[in-house]
Amino acid sequence: MSGQAPAAVSRTADSRTALRICPLCEATCGLTLTIEGTKVTGARGDREDIFSRGFICPKGASFGDLDADPDRLTGPLVRKDGELREASWSEAFDLVAARIRPLIEEYGPNSVGVVLGNPNVHTMAGALYPSVLLAALRTRSLFTASTVDQMPKHVSSGLLFGDPYAIPVPDLDRTDHLLLLGANPLDSNGSLCTAPDFPGKLKALRKRGGTLVVVDPRRTRTAKTADRHIAIRPGTDALLLAALAQVLFEEKLTAPGVLEQHIEGLAEVREAVRDFTPQAVAAACDVPADEIRGLARGLAAAPTAAVYGRVGSSTVEFGTLANWLVDVLNILTGNLDRPGGALFPLSATARTPRPAGPGKGFDLGRWHSRVSGHPEAKGELPLAALAEEIRTPGEGRVRALIAIAANPVLAAPDGDRLDRALSEDLDFMVSIDPYLNETSRHADVVLPPPPPSRSAHFDFSFNTFAVHNQVRYTPAAVPLEDGRMDESEIHARLILAVSGMHGAEPSAVDDMVIDSTLTKAGAPKELAAELTGRTGPERRLDLMLRLGPYDLTLDRLKAAPHGIDLGPLKPRLGQILKTRSGRIELLPAPIATDLPRLRRALDERPASLVLVGRRHLRSNNSWMHNIASLNGGSNRCTLQIHPDDALRLGLADGASARISAEGGAVEAPVEVTDAVRAGVVSLPHGWGHDRPGVRMSVAAATPGVNVNQLLDGSRLDPLSGTAVLNGFPVEIAPVV
Numbered sequence: 001m002s003g004q005a006p007a008a009v010s011r012t013a014d015s016r017t018a019l020r021i022c023p024l025c026e027a028t029c030g031l032t033l034t035i036e037g038t039k040v041t042g043a044r045g046d047r048e049d050i051f052s053r054g055f056i057c058p059k060g061a062s063f064g065d066l067d068a069d070p071d072r073l074t075g076p077l078v079r080k081d082g083e084l085r086e087a088s089w090s091e092a093f094d095l096v097a098a099r100i101r102p103l104i105e106e107y108g109p110n111s112v113g114v115v116l117g118n119p120n121v122h123t124m125a126g127a128l129y130p131s132v133l134l135a136a137l138r139t140r141s142l143f144t145a146s147t148v149d150q151m152p153k154h155v156s157s158g159l160l161f162g163d164p165y166a167i168p169v170p171d172l173d174r175t176d177h178l179l180l181l182g183a184n185p186l187d188s189n190g191s192l193c194t195a196p197d198f199p200g201k202l203k204a205l206r207k208r209g210g211t212l213v214v215v216d217p218r219r220t221r222t223a224k225t226a227d228r229h230i231a232i233r234p235g236t237d238a239l240l241l242a243a244l245a246q247v248l249f250e251e252k253l254t255a256p257g258v259l260e261q262h263i264e265g266l267a268e269v270r271e272a273v274r275d276f277t278p279q280a281v282a283a284a285c286d287v288p289a290d291e292i293r294g295l296a297r298g299l300a301a302a303p304t305a306a307v308y309g310r311v312g313s314s315t316v317e318f319g320t321l322a323n324w325l326v327d328v329l330n331i332l333t334g335n336l337d338r339p340g341g342a343l344f345p346l347s348a349t350a351r352t353p354r355p356a357g358p359g360k361g362f363d364l365g366r367w368h369s370r371v372s373g374h375p376e377a378k379g380e381l382p383l384a385a386l387a388e389e390i391r392t393p394g395e396g397r398v399r400a401l402i403a404i405a406a407n408p409v410l411a412a413p414d415g416d417r418l419d420r421a422l423s424e425d426l427d428f429m430v431s432i433d434p435y436l437n438e439t440s441r442h443a444d445v446v447l448p449p450p451p452p453s454r455s456a457h458f459d460f461s462f463n464t465f466a467v468h469n470q471v472r473y474t475p476a477a478v479p480l481e482d483g484r485m486d487e488s489e490i491h492a493r494l495i496l497a498v499s500g501m502h503g504a505e506p507s508a509v510d511d512m513v514i515d516s517t518l519t520k521a522g523a524p525k526e527l528a529a530e531l532t533g534r535t536g537p538e539r540r541l542d543l544m545l546r547l548g549p550y551d552l553t554l555d556r557l558k559a560a561p562h563g564i565d566l567g568p569l570k571p572r573l574g575q576i577l578k579t580r581s582g583r584i585e586l587l588p589a590p591i592a593t594d595l596p597r598l599r600r601a602l603d604e605r606p607a608s609l610v611l612v613g614r615r616h617l618r619s620n621n622s623w624m625h626n627i628a629s630l631n632g633g634s635n636r637c638t639l640q641i642h643p644d645d646a647l648r649l650g651l652a653d654g655a656s657a658r659i660s661a662e663g664g665a666v667e668a669p670v671e672v673t674d675a676v677r678a679g680v681v682s683l684p685h686g687w688g689h690d691r692p693g694v695r696m697s698v699a700a701a702t703p704g705v706n707v708n709q710l711l712d713g714s715r716l717d718p719l720s721g722t723a724v725l726n727g728f729p730v731e732i733a734p735v736v
């Protein structure tokens, strides 16, 4: 790892250590940073961290390199005469205030679009301010990374439990049997299942005699550690899962136990999966019927078990159905809400649970996108539809865009079209982003947050998906330099600028939120004066802890720098259910309406070649290819192809292949490997760093290609609006 002095030997007079929760993936490991002067010179796992206990991966170990990347922007940029130039913070916010308000006044709130990217769940600012921004703008033009990721899970949870955020997580530390689909936690370190040292937890599962089954068209590092690997045909998880449910019913293996009193629709689900017998789905999934039966029996026989599916079973044609079936199986086997099964975490900043009873329920499609009529889900429109919402003329067109921690030009389908939309059709664009990249290069104003060592950290989001209840807070490890602005202040000033309060103190935003939170909670207003935090975000955190379920305060949290253990996950279904019936609605109407589409898939002839993605341990989506210590080696943008397919298509290892699909064509070097099954090729996402105006010098040297250019944005999971990024047909030919 170049440029990285090991912490143990970097002892100069000016050397010290500081704790920092790693913001680079969902595992949230505690790091011990070595700091010389203001520079982070090393990072190791914090052995005393109550959750991660010293675990670290190469990304965390490169924290110093990432923090000090010379390509990070150090001050705001403002477009003048067509060029992005350095400017002062006040010039930047003046321009935002001058441009956004008039657009809203003339064209209405929906003319301002907001795009929220993945790192928003990894920063305090991203957790605390976007909802305030959206309320200030009152726009329905909201697009986030969820619709290229986990929206199918939100929708299925919304429909089953009445709350799109009620996402059960597998009880990794105690389960006897884990059926894992479309996830590769040995490289991703886990998702919607926050578990530092996921690899160690899988090893421990097997060591205590448990079983790990991995369903993935690729023999991933995770699949290699499994008892059983099923190399399914991409896109067919919902069929496989439906067949598992069918076997459970047919062989009388369903045992919902205490859940039964909380369920309605059990008989209807039995009827709904009746046609999906193992024999009926075997050909489509390319999994033998006997093996499917064996899987169902194994799941039913295990003392405790959890079914868990992620990206590879979400960003697919039947994403919501697959995510629904994951929890249907957890319910049918009695594993939902019981130790060793799949449980609902209770985070320290969760609202104190309300008593059980009917709730407001969850509705889909309360409004629709303007151009293609896509239904909203959880208040969001599909990211895949952003380009057309900007480009297609007419009332309600998106004319201005606020992009926060997002790089949709690479993350979403048909980046070229979005790229043109951002450059030709927008009146105004703001990015909050540390880099000038494929997306932010189009902005009129770029507002760069400081490097992560300068920010405090608290995991508002990931603690709600953690496999063990715990809470940790790390203040900024290095003070903010003069001229830099904390990301929370950037957000607060942006909110003021777009809401006609430009120039007011940023603390006004926090005060407003604190006031309305107290009102909603029915708590005494005097509590505001007792909050101890030094910054707005700290005071808001203090308030949330005080109103939360554990009788905590910020001071108590600060007194425990390695975190506070809040105990293993506990059953709490009664507190979760917010459906109108107050029960688990096992066969919700939108699911029932989508099932005939799945039935039709039984008779369709599969495409001869389909593409899936992959992740590399030393990268993260589009923005870490600029870190030299993480780039290169096996972290490359190659097309993986099975030897049989390579032979048939005349492709040699290292040769160049042309991959084409409905949205376009790209060329990539071929990597022949039997780690992908025949009929499937794999190309990673987040590459394609060769556009002019991008200031990422390391990434530009090995740009790779943008896999999402193969898509035109029309392939979506209809219920959730999530783009189909896995399992779409491609054609491949040698480049001659």
Ligand SMILES: Nc1nc2c(c(=O)[nH]1)N[C@H]1C(S)=C(S)[C@@H](COP(=O)(O)OP(=O)(O)OC[C@H]3O[C@@H](n4cnc5c(=O)[nH]c(N)nc54)[C@H](O)[C@@H]3O)O[C@H]1N2
Residues within 6 Å of the ligand: 116, 117, 118, 119, 123, 145, 148, 149, 311, 404, 405, 406, 407, 408, 410, 411, 412, 432, 433, 434, 435, 437, 449, 487, 613, 614, 620, 621, 622, 623, 684, 685, 686, 707, 708, 725
């Ligand atoms: N084909 C294909 N496409 C995919 C996927 C796939 O598996 N296959 N995966 C999808 C998934 S799961 C996701 S989540 C999306 C991600 O989609 P995006 O979130 O749009 O993409 P990222 O590459 O994560 O971009 C993050 C942006 O945040 C910036 N950033 C980094 N740190 C900070 C910070 O501290 N503050 C701020 N304000 N900005 C910061 C980066 O510079 C970058 O511009 O991509 C999706 N796209």
Ligand SMILES: Nc1nc2c(c(=O)[nH]1)N[C@H]1C(S)=C(S)[C@@H](COP(=O)(O)OP(=O)(O)OC[C@H]3O[C@@H](n4cnc5c(=O)[nH]c(N)nc54)[C@H](O)[C@@H]3O)O[C@H]1N2
Residues within 6 Å of the ligand: 025, 026, 118, 149, 181, 182, 183, 184, 185, 187, 188, 189, 190, 191, 215, 216, 217, 218, 220, 232, 233, 234, 235, 236, 237, 310, 311, 312, 313, 316, 612, 613, 614, 615, 616, 617, 618, 619, 620, 621, 726, 727
């Ligand atoms: N190192 C690293 N870590 C990351 C990220 C990263 O880019 N790099 N990104 C972060 C983000 S934003 C997220 S959302 C998480 C995602 O974390 P994971 O959900 O673990 O995602 P992937 O590693 O993409 O694993 C998806 C797997 O699904 C398989 N797959 C593809 N199609 C199908 C299918 O139809 N059926 C089945 N059963 N499998 C299929 C793929 O081969 C792949 O192995 O990772 C996070 N962590």
Ligand code: SF4
Residues within 6 Å of the ligand: 022, 023, 024, 025, 026, 027, 028, 029, 055, 056, 057, 058, 059, 060, 061, 189, 196, 197
């Ligand atoms: S596993 Fe994730 S959280 Fe832990 S060190 Fe690596 S990138 Fe950071």
Ligand SMILES: [Mo]
Residues within 6 Å of the ligand: 118, 145, 149
């Ligand atoms: Mo993601």
